[in-house]
Amino acid sequence: MTDRPILIAGRNGQLATCLRGLAAMRGLPAVALGRRELDLENREGIDKLIASIAPSAIINAAAYTAVDQAESEAAKVFSINRDGAAALADVAWQMNIPLIHLSTDYVFDGAKADAYDESDIPAPLNVYGASKLAGEAAVLAAHPLATVLRCSWLYSPYGSNFVRTMLRLCETQPIVRVVRDQHGNPTYAFDLAEAVLRIAQRSVTDDRRATAGIFHLAGQGETNWHDFAQAIFHERSRRGARIPSIEAITTEEFPTAARRPRNSRLDSSKAERVFGIRLAPWRHSLEACLDRLVGEGETDAEGNRAGWRQRNAPLSDHARGQQAVAPDL
Ligand SMILES: NC(=O)C1=CN([C@@H]2O[C@H](COP(=O)(O)OP(=O)(O)OC[C@H]3O[C@@H](n4cnc5c(N)ncnc54)[C@H](OP(=O)(O)O)[C@@H]3O)[C@@H](O)[C@H]2O)C=CC1
Numbered sequence: 442m443t444d445r446p447i448l449i450a451g452r453n454g455q456l457a458t459c460l461r462g463l464a465a466m467r468g469l470p471a472v473a474l475g476r477r478e479l480d481l482e483n484r485e486g487i488d489k490l491i492a493s494i495a496p497s498a499i500i501n502a503a504a505y506t507a508v509d510q511a512e513s514e515a516a517k518v519f520s521i522n523r524d525g526a527a528a529l530a531d532v533a534w535q536m537n538i539p540l541i542h543l544s545t546d547y548v549f550d551g552a553k554a555d556a557y558d559e560s561d562i563p564a565p566l567n568v569y570g571a572s573k574l575a576g577e578a579a580v581l582a583a584h585p586l587a588t589v590l591r592c593s594w595l596y597s598p599y600g601s602n603f604v605r606t607m608l609r610l611c612e613t614q615p616i617v618r619v620v621r622d623q624h625g626n627p628t629y630a631f632d633l634a635e636a637v638l639r640i641a642q643r644s645v646t647d648d649r650r651a652t653a654g655i656f657h658l659a660g661q662g663e664t665n666w667h668d669f670a671q672a673i674f675h676e677r678s679r680r681g682a683r684i685p686s687i688e689a690i691t692t693e694e695f696p697t698a699a700r701r702p703r704n705s706r707l708d709s710s711k712a713e714r715v716f717g718i719r720l721a722p723w724r725h726s727l728e729a730c731l732d733r734l735v736g737e738g739e740t741d742a743e744g745n746r747a748g749w750r751q752r753n754a755p756l757s758d759h760a761r762g763q764q765a766v767a768p769d770l
Pocket residue numbers: 450451452453454455456457474475476477479480481482501502503504505506521543544545546573591592593594595596600601
């Protein structure tokens with residue numbers, strides 16, 4: 442391996458935070474740049490900035506991800522998710538280094554009965570999905586050897602995600618209503634980060650043609666938002682905290698600005714074949730996430746709860762990654 446750092450575009454987002462934590466734990470040099478240092482909307486000078494860092498690879502963990510808000514600011518969304526992504530891909534191609542780019546299950550319209558594989562034709566229902574699909578194409582046009590990873594329903598102890606939204610509702614609502622007719626694969630950001638780092642390291646050393654193209658990579662097992670919420674409440678309740686009652690509703694009963702696919706389950710078998718990578722079952726990783734968010738006892742200086750280290754000692758790498766304090770890189 443090389444001593445040159447991996448450049449992470451994004452800093453405080455879910456995936457960026459997990460990537461930083463895991464890289465620090467492994468002693469892998471990494472530099473994470475948030476939008477203040479590297480603004481994907483105002484791209485002037487990013488080639489010089491990145492050249493000064495001399496990275497071994499670029500991971501693009503930055504994106505505009507507010508799905509409903511995206512409907513009313515499409516120009517900004519496309520600027521970040523398409524043009525910003527393409528600019529990073531262009532720099533990586535010029536520097537002859539690997540680029541790993543993240544995309545989404547929301548590129549699909551949900552009409553398929555089965556899980557989507559990489560040969561299925563995308564047809565996004567909303568601005569966010571359309572911008573991410575345009576981003577995939579722009580990235581691969583600028584960097585034909587880029588790796589595009591489509592994941593789904595990302596959750597973690599950080600940032601904005603469904604798990605944290607549901608835990609917040611537990612504090613304030615006696616009853617929570619959640620749609621049961623949208624199906625997908627929840628993905629723990631630490632599991633994804635671990636896979637992304639492995640793929641990044643491999644593309645630095647291996648023939649990059651093997652790692653080029655689009656791959657689906659999501660947590661194992663499928664669910665719907667209602668059952669996901671119910672599992673979150675179950676985990677919270679097991680830890681002695683109060684939970685609301687839950688009501689299953691239809692998409693029509695929960696109007697939102699953006700349309701969402703009824704089915705965006707991803708078939709991740711190509712990633713397993715090519716990379717030998719299979720993410721953990723979402724139910725298992727949800728427990729690790731809830732241990733972080735609803736642990737027992739006091740929180741220590743590193744954000745860990747008393748007893749957490751002991752209870753999780755024999756767990757896999759991603760759980761250990763959670764103990765790492767993401768450093769100020
Ligand atoms: N969240 C999800 O459910 C899913 C996400 N994805 C994809 O995975 C990737 C990571 O998502 P996630 O970690 O959830 O994202 P978050 O919304 O948690 O974080 C967004 C990141 O993007 C950065 N960012 C936002 N605007 C800009 C900008 N103008 N210039 C530079 N950086 C910017 C933020 O920077 P800063 O650090 O400064 O805040 C932050 O690091 C994205 O590509 C997303 O599309 C795919 C499927 C599901």
